[in-house]
Amino acid sequence: MTAVAPTALAPVRQKLSADEVLMRIGVVLVGCFLLLAVVLPIWALLKKAFEDKSGNFVGLANIEQFFATPSLATSAMNSVFIALVSTVLCVGLAFVYAYGLMRTCLPGRGFFRIVSQIPLLAPSLLPAISLVYLFGNQGFATWLLFGHSIYGPIGIVIGEVFWTFPHALIIVTTALAIADARHFEAAQSLKASEWRIFMTVTLPGIRYGLISATFVVFVLVITDFGVPKVIGEQYNVLATDIYKQVIGQQNFQMGAVVGLVLLTPAVIAFFIDRIAQRRQTALLSARAVPLIPKPNKTVDWAFFAICSVIAAMIIIVLAVAFIASIAKFWPYDLTPSLKNYNFDMMDGGGWESYRNSLTMSALTAVIGTAVIFTGAYLLEKTTRFSAPRSIVRFLTLLPLAVPGLVLGLGFIFFFNDKDNPLNFIYGTMAILVLCTIGHFYSVAHLTATTALKQIDPEFETVSSSLKVPIYKTFLFVTLPVCLPAVLEIAMYLFVNAMTTVSAVVFLYSPKTTLASIAVLNMDDAGDVAPAAAMAIMIFMTSAVVRILYTIATGSFLRRAQAWRRR
Amino acid sequence: MRRFSTSATLFGLALACAVPAAAGELTVYTALEADQLKAYKEAFEAANPGTTINWVRDSTGIVTAKLLAEKDNPQADVVLGLAATSLMLLDKEGMLMGYEPKGIQALTATYRDPANPPKWVGMDVWSSALCFNTVEGGKKGLTAPQSWADLIKPEYAGQITMPNPASSGTGYLMVSAWLQLMGEEKGWAYMDALHNNIAAYTHSGSKPCKQAAAGEYTMGLSFEYRANKSKQDGAPLDVILPSEGVGWDMEAASILATTKNVEDAKKLLDWSVSKEANELYAKSYAIVAMPGIAKPLEFVPADIEQRLIKNDFAWAAANRDRILAEWSKRYDGKSEPKS
Numbered sequence: 045m046t047a048v049a050p051t052a053l054a055p056v057r058q059k060l061s062a063d064e065v066l067m068r069i070g071v072v073l074v075g076c077f078l079l080l081a082v083v084l085p086i087w088a089l090l091k092k093a094f095e096d097k098s099g100n101f102v103g104l105a106n107i108e109q110f111f112a113t114p115s116l117a118t119s120a121m122n123s124v125f126i127a128l129v130s131t132v133l134c135v136g137l138a139f140v141y142a143y144g145l146m147r148t149c150l151p152g153r154g155f156f157r158i159v160s161q162i163p164l165l166a167p168s169l170l171p172a173i174s175l176v177y178l179f180g181n182q183g184f185a186t187w188l189l190f191g192h193s194i195y196g197p198i199g200i201v202i203g204e205v206f207w208t209f210p211h212a213l214i215i216v217t218t219a220l221a222i223a224d225a226r227h228f229e230a231a232q233s234l235k236a237s238e239w240r241i242f243m244t245v246t247l248p249g250i251r252y253g254l255i256s257a258t259f260v261v262f263v264l265v266i267t268d269f270g271v272p273k274v275i276g277e278q279y280n281v282l283a284t285d286i287y288k289q290v291i292g293q294q295n296f297q298m299g300a301v302v303g304l305v306l307l308t309p310a311v312i313a314f315f316i317d318r319i320a321q322r323r324q325t326a327l328l329s330a331r332a333v334p335l336i337p338k339p340n341k342t343v344d345w346a347f348f349a350i351c352s353v354i355a356a357m358i359i360i361v362l363a364v365a366f367i368a369s370i371a372k373f374w375p376y377d378l379t380p381s382l383k384n385y386n387f388d389m390m391d392g393g394g395w396e397s398y399r400n401s402l403t404m405s406a407l408t409a410v411i412g413t414a415v416i417f418t419g420a421y422l423l424e425k426t427t428r429f430s431a432p433r434s435i436v437r438f439l440t441l442l443p444l445a446v447p448g449l450v451l452g453l454g455f456i457f458f459f460n461d462k463d464n465p466l467n468f469i470y471g472t473m474a475i476l477v478l479c480t481i482g483h484f485y486s487v488a489h490l491t492a493t494t495a496l497k498q499i500d501p502e503f504e505t506v507s508s509s510l511k512v513p514i515y516k517t518f519l520f521v522t523l524p525v526c527l528p529a530v531l532e533i534a535m536y537l538f539v540n541a542m543t544t545v546s547a548v549v550f551l552y553s554p555k556t557t558l559a560s561i562a563v564l565n566m567d568d569a570g571d572v573a574p575a576a577a578m579a580i581m582i583f584m585t586s587a588v589v590r591i592l593y594t595i596a597t598g599s600f601l602r603r604a605q606a607w608r609r610r
Numbered sequence: 611m612r613r614f615s616t617s618a619t620l621f622g623l624a625l626a627c628a629v630p631a632a633a634g635e636l637t638v639y640t641a642l643e644a645d646q647l648k649a650y651k652e653a654f655e656a657a658n659p660g661t662t663i664n665w666v667r668d669s670t671g672i673v674t675a676k677l678l679a680e681k682d683n684p685q686a687d688v689v690l691g692l693a694a695t696s697l698m699l700l701d702k703e704g705m706l707m708g709y710e711p712k713g714i715q716a717l718t719a720t721y722r723d724p725a726n727p728p729k730w731v732g733m734d735v736w737s738s739a740l741c742f743n744t745v746e747g748g749k750k751g752l753t754a755p756q757s758w759a760d761l762i763k764p765e766y767a768g769q770i771t772m773p774n775p776a777s778s779g780t781g782y783l784m785v786s787a788w789l790q791l792m793g794e795e796k797g798w799a800y801m802d803a804l805h806n807n808i809a810a811y812t813h814s815g816s817k818p819c820k821q822a823a824a825g826e827y828t829m830g831l832s833f834e835y836r837a838n839k840s841k842q843d844g845a846p847l848d849v850i851l852p853s854e855g856v857g858w859d860m861e862a863a864s865i866l867a868t869t870k871n872v873e874d875a876k877k878l879l880d881w882s883v884s885k886e887a888n889e890l891y892a893k894s895y896a897i898v899a900m901p902g903i904a905k906p907l908e909f910v911p912a913d914i915e916q917r918l919i920k921n922d923f924a925w926a927a928a929n930r931d932r933i934l935a936e937w938s939k940r941y942d943g944k945s946e947p948k949s
Binding site: 296373375555 | 637644645648664665666667671672675676678679683745776777809810811812813814816817818819820821824825826827843844845846942
């Protein structure tokens, strides 16, 4: 009797269908991709930080040396200071702007939305270059600084606030979009003052959004090196130190240690952000009534004024870069000329760099969208197989915690190793594409997942009972339905590939110079106006892609998505 | 399975785009100016059909550091247009191949490595020069300095930029010249005083002159080619060779001992000592390795060859690491932001 019981209790093992096998292989492949594009390079970097020049394990010796080097310790202090100030300013401005957009009836909302996205379309070098023209020793508006120099902390902070503004804005806007009108009505019927309502209803409602924005901006600033490279001059920060150590002195060990130091705040921010976001969505109950702002002349026009000032500053920064790029010889001869667009006579690889950037961005958009969307689909729709799925799901979010500079450095260590069978992609276009997809994986993945969650899971059930293989369902049902999300991912990847500097700066080769890096190299050689010209080329290209995306989602998708309407 | 094969194919395509260097291609590390590279490449490739140059360009210090870091797995076939003091360092590490280019007899005997066969051959001489913006100087009521000693006058505080010698060869030849002219102790004391007047240390040797040309700072310590070029482009500059004598270094060429493409590398060295190449160098520099080719630059004093200091290359190369470490300790990263 007792001998029979175990067999009776043994779980019934269901035979896996062909579809399930296929999907599980797919999940594993996506995991392998992320392993290659993120995990192994970071591992290589961590290992390097604990090795000496010949590759022997030396424990904490490099880290001790880091803290013993006074200039590096100063840089660390400078980095934290800059990041704190920039974060407070940026989140504050983003909050006011977002409040104007979401909670008031200010005129011109669409315009303000578009302008706020401008900084996303240019590398972080562009605001820094503009600031030199605005407030440098020959600037338009140098007197505004009352004798202070734009070179150094002031310039870095202004540049960083400009560059990170849209990132903070998106998060705060999303947080403000979620509100339960009943809370406000309740507060009003209790005769609470406007200020009291703001403090007890509005702010608590978006606190997690603000926390999230704070950490995102802090990490972006502390790891950005475009702005301090151009305008920091003698004010050293960690992000420029890592570049000096690796490129300037070819000291890879110390570069790895600085990378490790930069990784720490990013990882902490990653976990806090995760927690904050989970809480944020939990605030909204199913019975919530959406809040619709009521017109209020004083408030609306006040916010219109504030938002106009912020929007004007964004436009001025962009316009100044453009004007500087078409002036013949700033500041002595301001006749318009395309001389500065003659990139072939400058450092940085000339027009070839621009063409390389287009190729790299197109490949990143196409391959990245295919991999990321397919990956998101597999993770959503694969049944059971839960342990591998949750591991891979964690890996898809990991890039959020890895600054670009750190990832790029990791790529050198991992792929330039002679024993790595993939060594041959070092110095090629492939490594740039792989690194860029890895760098921007998470946001694209989250976009895909959100879109996929909106589709009824019945599609797969029905298809499988009709014996339609899963890839047909994917290609002919899921993909067309999710076309808006697919295009959004492709656009996001393209624009980021055009503007990124941090990860690829360690990986380009003479045959694969990029436009964004050409901006950096031309500025380094003192060709500031041509650097502004190349930054403008990048901006215009990203803007065109963005406009094409808007047109595509507008007209073409109206037809493709006709089924959504009744 | 189609979706996987699609992305696999695309990824394969991406890999295929990235063809590794084929025969007939030379990877050439250089610290020449970007606006010179195109002409050199075109001239060499026209004279040697089937061989192409892939440039890797950066400032002298970076190229030197990169070559040293890649010692175990060198990527370069040839170095063309790097400071002789840097090449001497590489030679000490045993990284250079001796080769006597065809036609080397036509060069001035001192503009080559004395070893036989030479490990490196000279191309041209570049020397420091000071760019002074007359418009900005006028606005501020400053007169142009005529000597190194003038530069430490208090009225120039915050008006001068100079290249960081750790990254820039132009920066290093200045520092090395000051130490040789004044002796170590006085040389460092001079730089301490100069540091008070310096607004910024730049990455490249060109940037100080370009910044002076744009009026961003009143004057920049740079080198004569850039000074001449910026003035030709219409900048309101005075080009000054300080009276105590100017530091200089030689741009030189060499083959890496590890190159797999010896034949093409030799062709490039042969070209680098040719009359045609020297004529190209002469467009940028007032002193080139082949006698009788050089002609004065439009805006640089014609007697520049007499103004060069007596330069001990062996000393400058042997003490490079020590001097740069000392320089970085004194002036790099410690300077507080000027607000």
